[in-house]
Amino acid sequence: MAATDLRHSGRVEVTVVGAGIVGCAVAYELGRAGAAVTVLERSSPGSGVTAQSFAWIGGPREGDPPDASTPLRRQVLPGWRRWERDVPGVRVRWHGALTWGGPLRGEVIGAARVRALEPRLRDVPGRAVHLADHGSVDPVAVTRALLRASGARVHERTAVSSLPAADMVVLAAGVDTARLCAPLGIDLPVRPSPAVLMRFAAPPGLVRTLVDSPGLEVRQAADGTLLVPTAVGADAEQVRRRLVAAFGTEDVRLLSARVGVRPMPVDGLPLIGPVAPGVYVAVMHSAITLAPAAAGLIAAEIVHGAQAPELAALRPGRAPVV
Ligand SMILES: Cc1cc2nc3c(=O)[nH]c(=O)nc-3n(C[C@H](O)[C@H](O)[C@H](O)COP(=O)(O)OP(=O)(O)OC[C@H]3O[C@@H](n4cnc5c(N)ncnc54)[C@H](O)[C@@H]3O)c2cc1C
DSSP: OGGGGGGGOOOEEEEEEESSHHHHHHHHHHHHTEEEEEEESSSSSTOOGGGGGGOEEEOOOOOOOOOHHHOOOOOOOHHHHHHHHHHHTTTBBBOOOOSSSSOSSEEEEEEHHHHOTTTTTTTTEEEEEEEEEOOOOOHHHHHHHHHHHHOEEOOOOOOOSSSSSSSSHHHHHEHHHHHOOOOOGOOOEEEEEEEEEEEEEOEEEEEETEETTTEEEEEEOOOOOOOEOTTTTHHHHHHHHHHHHTTTTOOOOOEEEEHHHHHHHTTTOOOEEEEETTTEEEEEEHHHHHHHHHHHHHHHHHHHHHHOOOGGGGGGGGGGOO
């Protein structure tokens, strides 16, 4: 059954597989669009890679080379503002981001402004890009808030091995989505991409924005924990020393370093759309950023048959089956 065939009378029944940020975002938007939603989760909501996310949120920057996901990315900030307004428990910390060492795209500021924004920063760059409308979230808190607000029936500790019966099944199982597609004869072009989130205890107020500097990306969560995404194999003591040098305090202590396995489409772009009659996939990198923009369009497609032009170039069929 194609997405457009679901406009029969009565509520569309949709089963979502996976309760990470993507599955819960889709469940929330489907519920809002009037569907009867069931969520099946192998473990507990927000326990997949979503729990290890740096969760940086931002729209496309002025001057970014456009790609097939640009129309979707343009809806990132309005989408998050809408969720903040509508979903109890969704909070975005709009602290902005400072980035240097890369292309100077966006509002370029000098050392004095950088110092004002990050007073504890030692080695202040002469020029940096200030992304004032960027922010971050607690990805697990948001995931759970969306699920609560979705009105969905939720079955935790329920691992799906064959496709359940429903008008539509949405596969949002992160890195495991490809495995669920395999029995349908579909080799979804998405691969596991591990990365590490390190957490450090530090004095409150040490980092005020999100700092993206050569060799160090860091933000300070609402509870004071410093979050640093790294590649697998990065030495935690070296990262700690970098933080100490960058912010001039010895009072930084490693709490944990956990691997998260990101679902990475081979061309880096989201895979969103039907893959077989009654089966729809939603897999993407930077899914924290993209979740509200993507999920609203996905729900409109499934419930109302409204084909989203923003998703037209992101269909799973665009890449050759490998
Ligand atoms: C270090 C790091 C930094 C990152 N930084 C950012 C960032 O700054 N901004 C950003 O936007 N993104 C970032 N990401 C990426 C982001 O975290 C992911 O894109 C996002 O969390 C993917 O969400 P998901 O719902 O697809 O996957 P998941 O969170 O993994 O959810 C999938 C769910 O499906 C369940 N599941 C799997 N198989 C089954 C099954 N057979 N039956 C039932 N349930 C099943 C799993 O248990 C899991 O709960 C980062 C990731 C990492 C690791």
